[in-house]
Every structure is written in structure tokens, then in C-alpha cells.
Amino acid sequence: MNALNNEDRKQQILDISGVNVKKCMHCGKCSATCPAYDEMEYHPHEFVSMVEKGEIEPLLKSKSLYRCLTCFACVERCPRGVEPAKLIEAVRLSVIREQGNDYMKPEKVTEVLDNSMPQQAIVSAFRKYRK
């Protein structure tokens, strides 16, 4: 599945996100404030440390990629300006930009759609879950 080797993948993620993982001081505030913490296998601080160490393969396969709410709580509250949400976005894009790797199929929307679901939910999910 992986067209990119690990080093190239890491560089791609750093380039897409613009995040400097070396700035992290491992305080864990990003994960402590993350509203999706309970639903994540890997938490925001782990995304930062694992990308830094090049342990990217487990992240690519993890559903944690699709639990981030893009609420920017970790971006706002990181004392070092690391902006973990941007890194999670880049890992997610690294996966779904590959052909056949869309996380959500359009049919899924028709399954969960109800009369009051706002278009905002649908366009946002499309932006986050598929390319």
C-alpha cells in the first residue's frame, strides 16, 4: 500500500503541516485538552512524538486520524506553538490522498442523513474523510 518510504512519508507530513515537531516539550497539554481523547488510540501528543521518531506506519492505520474534530483546542493551548491538529491533518491527508484510500463513501451520508442534518456537517465530513 505504501508508495512512499518512511523517510519520504515523514517529510511529506512535515511539509503539508508546516509543523516543527522538535519544538514539543512533551507536556501533554494537547492531549489533556482534546475533546476526542477517549475515542483515540493515539493522542495528539503521540502524533507529535511518533512523527518525530519516524514511527508513522501505526498512525496511518489508526482510526484516531478520523476522530480529530479540528476544534483547534490543542492549537490554542499548546504552550510551544506546535499545533498538533495540523500534524494530524497532514497524516490523514497522507493516507486519503492515495487512490482508493477514502475513509468515507458518499453512500454513508445517505445512511445517516436525517431531515435536520445541516449541509455544514456533510461538506465538512467530505473535506475531512475523502479526497
Added chain:
Amino acid sequence: MVYSYYPGCTLKTKAKELDRYGRNSAKALGFTLEEVPEWQCCGGVYPIAKDEIATKLPSIRALASAKEKEQILVTLCSACHNVLKQVNHDMRTEEEIIRNANNYLQLEKPYRGETKVLHFLEVLRDEIGFDELAKKVVNPFKGKKIGAYYGCLLLRPGKVLQMDDPENPKIMEDFIRAIGGEPIIYSMRNECCGAYTCIDDKKLANDRSGEILKDAAEHEVDCMITACPLCLYNLNHNTDAYEVPIYYFTELLAESLGVKEQGDECIE
């Protein structure tokens, strides 16, 4: 005062009330919302990736349209507000995005983030003034305990959006005071409702919205207000049986100004 107005996809469909009450109120307060011609959907969430241009173009087109008319660009939807301001910030600071977007758009003059973007609440605070708004209120919400629900998209990232202090905001509380109500402060007011995960993971959305409703209910609010259609949806679809009504802030605004029952004649 005439503003460029970006309604966004949801205000034309499932959140028509947010739009209609906003327009009615604008008219009553003496300002005009002029819809951006042929606007396109912002995409709902800010495209974070530094190498994406196409997903930012709808926002840039709207921003450039307002610049052409020399108008401030106003939005009502929290999500559009977030996306437009963040993309505008990119168009001021990210040289590669500026270059590639302008290279594609071929505008008469390159767009470099010149347009000022304001949320409707900021128009009330910074352009009209909450004191002036209070003077025009004919049906004050006297004795009503109202919890402001900010969510994420109005406030964060604070340095980019510059709407209010992202951890201790007060713009919605000041709004509530202006329409005669009593603002109730509760700690979950700026935490996330679960957002678009209502499509993929109902439990996550339900847990998040439940925490917010629980906190508001424990603070004995009579109702809550929001500027976000997705927040309204997630809070209304929470299954934990909290009986807290949630309204768009424009609905209470229109009611306080006595223009709630006006029809679509205000829509231009």
C-alpha cells in the same frame, strides 16, 4: 453601512432562520447585507494543509469580491467565519499560497488579504455598538438566564480570528446583556460539540454535546444561544434528555428588536 455578506450553504437550506432573523435584524439596526454574487461553499472546515489551493479558492473569491466593492465581508455562520478568516490570514502570510492562488485566479489585481472579515456579532459590537443595540430593544429578555455557547469556530485559533479572548470570551455575554437577558457563564461554553463526527461516530458527537448540555443545565440556564448550525444540530440531537432549548442568537436578536415575525421581504 453596506456590507458584503457571505451566507454559506447551510443558511440557504437547513439554517434559513439564522439567515432570515439576521437580515431582519440588520434592517432594523440600519445596515445592509449585500450578498456576494455567485459565492461558493467554503467547505465547512478550514483546509489546513499548506499545499492545498483548490480548497481555499471559494473563500478567496468571496474575499476578493468584497475587496473589489471596498466592503467589509460579514458572515453569520461560525464555520464560514472560521474558514474565511483563516484563509484570509493565509493570503496575508503564506507566500506560496498567495502566489499559487493568484496565479490560478488571474484577478485584475492580486489578492493579498486586504479584506476585513467580521462575524455578525462583531458588527454588533464594533460597528453598531452593544449600547446602541440596547437602545433599540423593544422586547427585552428580562430575567431570562441565557447561556452563550461559543463552540470552537468563533474563537480558535485566537491569534488568527481575533474575535475575542479564546479562553475567556465575553462578546456573546455582552450581546445577551444588550438584549436584556442575564448571561450565565459555564465552563464548557467554548468546547467542541463533536462537529462533523455526527456522520461517522454518533457516540463521539453525543458524548461531547452531552457534556456541554450537562454543564449548562447544572448552571440552570433557561436557554442557550449559538451561531453555528452544526452545534445546534448536535446539541438538539443529544440523547441524554436535557431539556434546554437552543436558539440561534439572531432569533433572540430579532425577537428583542420586534422584527421576528417579519417575512422574507427583507431578503434581497
